[in-house]
Amino acid sequence: MTPGNGFPSGMDRFALDTGTAEGLVSGAVDVGDAPPEYRAVAAVLQALREPPESWELVGGPAVAERIAATVVAGRTERAATRPRRFASRIRVAVASLVAMGLALSGGLASAGALPEPAQRVASAVLSKVGISVPTGDDEAVDHRSLPTTAVPKSTTIASVQSNPTAVSPSALPPVARDAGVTPPVGPGEQSGRTAPARESSQPTSPTKGDGPSPPGTPPGNRNAYGTTKAGGSASGNGNGNGNGNAYAYGKTQPSGSASPDLSLDPSLGPASSSP
């Protein structure tokens, strides 16, 4: 038995496959070719595609005239604003470059990485606005002290013995001693290693170098507080020498005079000449 609409129960009378749906909306399926349940739909969609009626095109010329005027005005406006936009982009680019250059040079100046003349100028300029940056002179001292640590052993010894003031730490300004690199001061330096200035600038007690090492104390502990770290310990008998150097260095630095004991101390001889 069928319901009143004539379709068997359970059958979807409005079933629509994808191809038919696509044909309906694209106009490929005419009213007569559409499924019976969709013929009215096809008629509705066909009516939507009907050409415009005359009343729908009323006022067309006047509207077209206004639209054309707007098109011309828009084109003129774009042509006028194009150079302005270009100029503004140039200004933004130049300002960005200047800002980047200032930031870069400011950073280099604060790090003290500029060349000496530029560093001096930057320091002078920035000091006027209350910003303290290293001067070029500081950097010069640091650079001067670096090659000294790499001088070969024999040369250093000769320098120390013939002209102690040439490489003596007392010949360097106090800033150089605090800048992180310490000039060679004794046999410990002759092994090519330099103690940090932080350690060398610390006041060392003279009694530490004079007194004997406590029994059972490893040699490394004795080296830790001297200005020279490795030279003495490397020679096997240089622990005392290292401490002695520390004592001499600590004593002579504040006075600003050369350290005569460095080359004259007989106890330094074997340690300094040992390979």
Place this chain on the structure above:
Amino acid sequence: MTTDDFDEAVAAAQDGAEWAVAVLWNELHPRLLRFLRGLDPSAAEDVEADTWLSAARDLGTFHGDDGQFRAWMFTIARNRLIDWRRREARRRSVAVSPEVLRERPAPDDPAGLALDVVRADAAVALVRSCLPRDQAEVILLRVLGGLEVDEVAAMVRKQPGNVRVLQHRGLRRLAERIAEGAAERRGVTR
């Protein structure tokens, strides 16, 4: 109108030729107006005027063929309609003109409209009264704009599969509503 003629008209219109603008307007104005009436009849006229003004301002920047130009114009129309709805949503009341009420069909007689469909505006009114807005929008864009599924999907920001589903449901719902109305007219109950 052939594709070459349309492209020539677009190029001339970009230079401000009035005849070319008239050609484009005659070709697209009825479709745009029907599309907008199918979604919001009270705003159709104003939104369509805004659409042409926006298109005129940006016509010099358009590049593409006739299909892309249609898609471009319907996209502008849809965006202007969304703007209009946002503006109206901020208002406390919306004035409805008598013409709009007269144009709106009775929801219990869609078949009468379908059987008497001889005019496009009646078909637009039927679609608007029978379908939810998203389904009506998809069907109107496909039929009036002549747009493909992918173009409609990009315009309404949905997946192409979702657009096909909306289109299928809209067609089915339209057929069901027309059949229901026809049955009621005949006095036959299921």
